[in-house]
Amino acid sequence: MSKKRVVVIGGGAAGMVAAGRAAELGAQVLLLEKMQQPGNKILISGNSRCNLSNARGIEEFISMFGENGPFLYGAFHSFFRDDLLRLLDRYGVKTAQEADGRIFPASNSAADVVQALQRYMEEYGVEVITGSGVTAITAVNGCVEAVHTPDKFYPAAAVVLATGGASYPQTGSTGDGYSMAAKLGHNIVKIRPALVPLTLREKAAVKSLQGISLKGVRLTSYSCAAKEINADAAPAGDTGRGIHGRAARAPVIESRCGDIIFTGSGISGPTVLLMSLAVVDAMEHGPVSISIDLLPGQDGKQLQAALQEEFTHHGRRQISNIVRQFIPERMAGPLLETAKIMPEKAASQVSAAERSALAARLKSLTFNVSGSLPLAGAMVTAGGVSLQEIDPRTMQSRLVKGLYFCGEVMDIDADTGGYNLQAAFSTGRLAGESAAAAV
Ligand SMILES: Cc1cc2nc3c(=O)[nH]c(=O)nc-3n(C[C@H](O)[C@H](O)[C@H](O)COP(=O)(O)OP(=O)(O)OC[C@H]3O[C@@H](n4cnc5c(N)ncnc54)[C@H](O)[C@@H]3O)c2cc1C
Known part of the structure; x- marks a missing residue:
């Protein structure tokens, strides 16, 4: 030889x-x-x-x-x-x-x-x-x-x-x-x-959202528990790897606009995969949570005004029907639940406090990250x-x-x-x- x-x-x-x-x-x-x-x-x-x-x-x-x-x-x-x-x-x-x-x-x-x-x-x-x-x-x-x-x-x-x-x-x-x-x-x-789906702690809520895909939403990860998220801290543009990506300022880990999908145990999709390594690494140091801005094209005030207008013009419609105009149909029920609003409630009966809770959820639907799929399920x-x-x-x-x-x-x-x-x-x-x- x-x-x-x-x-x-x-x-x-x-x-x-x-x-x-x-x-x-x-x-x-x-x-x-x-x-x-x-x-x-x-x-x-x-x-x-x-x-x-x-x-x-x-x-x-x-x-x-x-x-x-x-x-x-x-x-x-x-x-x-x-x-x-x-x-x-x-x-x-x-x-x-x-x-x-x-x-x-x-x-x-x-x-x-x-x-x-x-x-x-x-x-x-x-x-x-x-x-x-x-x-x-x-x-x-x-x-x-x-x-x-x-x-x-x-x-x-x-x-x-x-x-x-x-x-x-x-x-x-x-x-x-x-x-x-x-x-x-x-x-x-x-x-x-890396390039791996994430798992979330809110198992029941995630199960109710399984299979829903969201296009063009803003996903932001934070190095804190979900209840401590200050959605105003979310950067307006993308952060992370890539020539156009900037570094995020703590407690924000990364923020990206794109598509996601709810799985049986958490979230996946291109935007999640791209953010996953930063999240996996941040979890070494403490709790990590994510926030999904379902309507990144409108700021909080514009959204409140749009909801108010809908509620005024369609006072007799159930609130869940109105919410469905803004987000995928299957998502309306679980979202209203997190905002503690009965889906059958007539729009005219929705209080100002409930309206702002709803707007807040639409701008920042939060979850605690429990981890990621194991290495065997990662792309790299x-x-x-x-x-x-x-x-x-x-x-x-x-x-x-x-x-x-x-x-x-x-x-x-x-x-x-x-x-x-x-x-x-x-x-x-x-x-x-x-x-x-x-x-
Ligand atoms: C589902 C999936 C989709 C992907 N899609 C893309 C994509 O579209 N574009 C992209 O850029 N990247 C993609 N990737 C990542 C990309 O495939 C890998 O980064 C790339 O293949 C790595 O190449 P490599 O040669 O270093 O290793 P590998 O392709 O993993 O090759 C290593 C080889 O070494 C052999 N080997 C291991 N141990 C031993 C040993 N002890 N003795 C002898 N042989 C051994 C293995 O059998 C294997 O054939 C994807 C990855 C996955 C999992």
């Missing part, structure tokens, strides 16, 4: 590109994948359509990764979106950009992306062994020496660790890379679920191998010579929009290139 070999551990987005690139540059490459086939997570990405990148520029990409974003400058500058699209095109995958900038295969089939990457590896002679779960990497005198499975070991001059995160473990990403890296001396930044894993110990110009470990990292196993995670996969492809390519150059 050749000692000059590059061994790639994990056949996900990052590992396949790393293996293909190292082989393209002339290295002898072996890829070990624990599952029976590579690319399982790509197959389920973007609802099996695979949102593989985004039309935004590098600066915006970087901002989507929060404070760890700048680590990715080197990888993005060496292999970015257009390079990825060219690579996929080379293996027969045309891509299409949607109005919001997200990029998918034109066939809308994630399987085409996996096949293209397999063809890339095949063309340059990568040896792929599936059903082969790596248990350890050994190093001698600070240099990688071999990769071990339960019944074999593979001598290696360079090792690329591309085992992904620990979410959706049924895809094969069970977090093995963290312990392998830790055994070689690497620090692992605490792993947490936050945390991972500390970036302090990885050279961003090569992806090589600063602790062990010949060891390279790429993809989600590192402490990087981004918002939805194709950023996570592009980061996996870009860091995979750089790791493969550096590993080939080293051997």
